[in-house]
Amino acid sequence: xxxxxxxxxxxxxxxxxxxxxxxxxxxxxxxxxxxxxxxxxxxxxxxxxxxxxxxxxxxxxxxxxxxxxxxxxxxxxxxxxxxxxxxxxxxxxxxxxxxxxxxxxxxxxxxxxxxxxxxxxxxxxxxxxxxxxxxxxxxxxxxxxxxxxxxxxxxxxxxxxxxxxxxxxxxxxxxxxxxxxxxxxxxxxxxxxxxxxxxxxxxxxxxxxxxxxxxxxxxxxxxxxxxxxxxxxxxxxxxxxxxxxxxxxxxxxxxxxxxxxxxxxxxxxxxxxxxxxxxxxxxxxxxxxxxxxxxxxxxxxxxxxxxxxxxxxxxxxxxxxxxxxxxxxxxxxxxxxxxxxxxxxxxxxxxxxxxxxxxxxxxxxxx
Amino acid sequence: xxxxxxxxxxxxxxxxxxxxxxxxxxxxxxxxxxxxxxxxxxxxxxxxxxxxxxxxxxxxxxxxxxxxxxxxxxxxxxxxxxxxxxxxxxxxxxxxxxxxxxxxxxxxxxxxxxxxxxxxxxxxxxxxxxxxxxxxxxxxxxxxxxxxxxxxxxxxxxxxxxxxxxxxxxxxxxxxxxxxxxxxxxxxxxxxxxxxxxxxxxxxxxxxxxxxxxxxxxxxxxxxxxxxxxxxxxxxxxxxxxxxxxxxxxxxxxxxxxxxxxxxxxxxxxxxxxxxxxxxxxxxxxxxxxxxxxxxxxxxxxxxxxxxxxxxxxxxxxxxxxxxxxxxxxxxxxxxxxxxxxxxxxxxxxxxxxxxxxxxxxxxxxx
Numbered sequence: 217x218x219x220x221x222x223x224x225x226x227x228x229x230x231x232x233x234x235x236x237x238x239x240x241x242x243x244x245x246x247x248x249x250x251x252x253x254x255x256x257x258x259x260x261x262x263x264x265x266x267x268x269x270x271x272x273x274x275x276x277x278x279x280x281x282x283x284x285x286x287x288x289x290x291x292x293x294x295x296x297x298x299x300x301x302x303x304x305x306x307x308x309x310x311x312x313x314x315x316x317x318x319x320x321x322x323x324x325x326x327x328x329x330x331x332x333x334x335x336x337x338x339x340x341x342x343x344x345x346x347x348x349x350x351x352x353x354x355x356x357x358x359x360x361x362x363x364x365x366x367x368x369x370x371x372x373x374x375x376x377x378x379x380x381x382x383x384x385x386x387x388x389x390x391x392x393x394x395x396x397x398x399x400x401x402x403x404x405x406x407x408x409x410x411x412x413x414x415x416x417x418x419x420x421x422x423x424x425x426x427x428x429x430x431x432x433x434x435x436x437x438x439x440x441x442x443x444x445x446x447x448x449x450x451x452x453x454x455x456x457x458x459x460x461x462x463x464x465x466x467x468x469x470x471x472x473x474x475x476x477x478x479x480x481x482x483x484x485x486x487x488x489x490x491x492x493x494x495x496x497x498x499x500x501x502x503x504x505x506x507x508x509x510x511x512x513x514x515x516x517x518x519x520x521x522x523x524x525x526x527x528x529x530x531x532x533x534x535x536x537x538x539x540x541x542x543x544x545x546x547x548x549x550x551x552x553x554x555x556x557x558x559x560x561x562x563x564x565x566x567x568x569x570x571x572x573x574x575x576x577x578x579x580x581x582x583x
Numbered sequence: 584x585x586x587x588x589x590x591x592x593x594x595x596x597x598x599x600x601x602x603x604x605x606x607x608x609x610x611x612x613x614x615x616x617x618x619x620x621x622x623x624x625x626x627x628x629x630x631x632x633x634x635x636x637x638x639x640x641x642x643x644x645x646x647x648x649x650x651x652x653x654x655x656x657x658x659x660x661x662x663x664x665x666x667x668x669x670x671x672x673x674x675x676x677x678x679x680x681x682x683x684x685x686x687x688x689x690x691x692x693x694x695x696x697x698x699x700x701x702x703x704x705x706x707x708x709x710x711x712x713x714x715x716x717x718x719x720x721x722x723x724x725x726x727x728x729x730x731x732x733x734x735x736x737x738x739x740x741x742x743x744x745x746x747x748x749x750x751x752x753x754x755x756x757x758x759x760x761x762x763x764x765x766x767x768x769x770x771x772x773x774x775x776x777x778x779x780x781x782x783x784x785x786x787x788x789x790x791x792x793x794x795x796x797x798x799x800x801x802x803x804x805x806x807x808x809x810x811x812x813x814x815x816x817x818x819x820x821x822x823x824x825x826x827x828x829x830x831x832x833x834x835x836x837x838x839x840x841x842x843x844x845x846x847x848x849x850x851x852x853x854x855x856x857x858x859x860x861x862x863x864x865x866x867x868x869x870x871x872x873x874x875x876x877x878x879x880x881x882x883x884x885x886x887x888x889x890x891x892x893x894x895x896x897x898x899x900x901x902x903x904x905x906x907x908x909x910x911x912x913x914x915x916x917x918x919x920x921x922x923x924x925x926x927x928x929x930x931x932x933x934x935x936x937x938x939x940x941x942x943x944x945x946x947x948x949x950x
Contacts, residue, residue, distance in 0.1 A: 217913065230604060231604070231605075233600065233601065233604045233623075234600065234601025234602070234604055234605065235601070237597060237598075237600045237601055237623060237913075238598075238601065238908070238909070238910045238911065239895070239909065239911060240893075240895055240909075240911025240912075240913050240923070242623075243623075256600075256604060256609075256610075256623075256624065257623065491906045500898075505895070505898040505899070506898050506899055506901065508906070508908075509906045511906070513880055513881075514880075526607075528606070528607055528872070531867075531872040531873050532872070532873055534873065539858045539875070539876045539878070541605070541875075542605070542606065542607075543605045544605065544606060544607025545607075546584065546604075546607050556607070
């Protein structure tokens with residue numbers, strides 16, 4: 217039986233548990249604490265930044281994959297040298313870990329990007345600000361997530377602290393009409409499978425709602441986004457699931473915002489929405505078995521995150537909406553924390569969205 | 584977090600793992616060996632016939648449920664006396680454990696049954712044989728499953744050994760046109776939910792194929808079967824999933840064959856076929872949270888068991904049938920053993936059946 221080792225014990229590792237069982241894989245998780253979200257399959261507890269911890273974990277598995285992109289590059293390279301399969305590999309992962317490297321590489325490859333630059337000094341910031349309307353986005357190249365390490369900048373002084381620690385990525389404020397995400401899976405053999413592009417809504421820089429497929433009258437968007445996702449997965453030699461976060465502009469262009477090389481919040485909707493969920497597909501991809509169908513099972517699927525706290529005792533209030541599925545991450549309540557999500561499916565997008573929101577609201581517990 | 588304890592570590596316990604994670608329940612399994620099918624959640628290893636073993640396991644959980652019906656009644660009664668919730672309870676379970684008690688009770692309640700009798704002596708067998716065409720079915724009342732403890736009898740001498748051990752249930756050879764199974768879930772509060780009745784095909788006394796819903800031009804069958812299932816669940820005070828195995832006769836009557844009070848092979852098809860699978864529903868029922876929708880997600884879903892051995896390396900051969908889902912039970916190969924199943928879904932029943940059979944054939948490995 218193939219043993220898959222996941223570094224990181226969050227909800228992404230947790231949601232791989234069900235599919236791993238059905239596929240007959242042995243899932244093992246290296247988590248930072250014994251009560252992580254993926255505690256049911258946590259076989260090692262330790263720091264993913266500690267080489268010995270990670271190497272010991274890797275000796276017990278056939279393939280290593282990830283719940284997050286925070287494992288230091290030198291550790292991933294050291295892992296690869298031991299001969300264990302690391303998917304995605306260090307060469308691909310670096311573009312999900314370092315936003316400046318990602319921008320440089322995607323630009324070389326000719327993919328559509330926002331206007332961007334790298335600032336080393338406050339003067340660099342001033343020049344970019346002036347050229348881009350006096351209001352720009354700044355990002356620390358490494359370690360940011362869910363809105364952390366991202367700032368709207370109107371004054372170079374705002375970046376003094378970040379610049380003291382190293383270069384900062386600057387981007388134009390894209391005047392987007394909405395945000396989309398393209399998910400695609402890729403096997404080591406090169407086989408790819410793309411789901412229909414989804415529409416995502418952020419709240420305070422964090423993914424809050426996802427609609428599968430992205431509502432559009434222009435079917436071209438679905439095809440263009442899928443092809444872009446496949447091309448990036450191929451160009452960067454990604455294995456596993458790749459999420460390409462996109463801006464759609466008023467004039468219909470798609471610009472690449474961020475990349476993630478793992479199951480992604482925008483793909484949770486595939487659990488009920490698609491024949492093959494992103495979690496099953498990620499496991500198939502990293503163990504190099506043929507990918508499953510990415511066809512939709514319903515006209516619409518809508519996912520709404522639950523933040524803060526989650527009270528499952530309130531199941532009793534939702535019997536009338538019984539085709540809304542709850543996913544509980546088994547986490548302690550904390551302000552702003554993603555503690556679960558719900559997904560509704562249906563034939564009408566606004567009805568489906570309303571049902572998902574209503575159930576998320578019911579489960580959401582004040583903390 | 585509610586802790587659910589499952590006695591028995593087979594594939595039924597295994598297939599509860601995924602839903603338990605998403606519902607945020609803590610699943611614990613008492614298995615007979617550490618390498619059981621449900622080993623990923625096996626927290627205790629021991630003999631379910633040993634009172635101390637079972638009591639120690641029960642102290643760690645909030646509710647006890649079952650992977651099989653072989654736990655002795657006195658142990659279940661002792662469990663209930665400790666105050667732990669046992670679902671289904673001993674009063675209900677006895678009708679799934681003892682086929683004579685089941686026949687007696689269902690007859691009292693007026694449910695439709697084959698002609699039956701209890702034999703204590705060879706003379707009893709002779710009389711029943713003569714009255715029923717010289718060819719009957721005999722069953723040991725307790726402990727039989729998957730064709731074991733069941734015999735076709737034409738000569739009373741065949742039953743000498745069984746009669747020496749106790750009474751034997753005799754039944755007419757029902758001239759059925761096909762076999763069906765009605766699954767229904769019931770909560771302690773009394774809420775029930777019935778899936779559409781399925782058609783089952785047996786091979787050597789073991790479930791081999793299941794079609795959801797049972798093909799019929801007479802929609803009445805679906806309603807009659809659902810109402811029968813709900814009524815039996817109510818009458819016997821079942822909690823959790825109840826499977827009612829049925830014979831459909833040429834003149835359209837439904838006769839109760841067997842009962843099982845747990846997820847059942849005939850319900851595996853609900854994983855892909857229904858909004859709520861039997862495994863999720865069983866967990867909802869035994870933890871007393873409102874039941875999910877039993878609506879179908881596809882016009883047809885067809886399940887085919889894989890017996891003997893299963894070679895998942897053959898995934899490579901099924902990329903063209905990628906909407907067939909594989910369920911691997913993680914068992915060692917052994918002649919005749921259920922080692923997994925596949926489910927196909929689709930718009931046409933014969934195409935869906937063909938695809939499921941073809942993929943089951945691919946995965947089936949000679950041993």
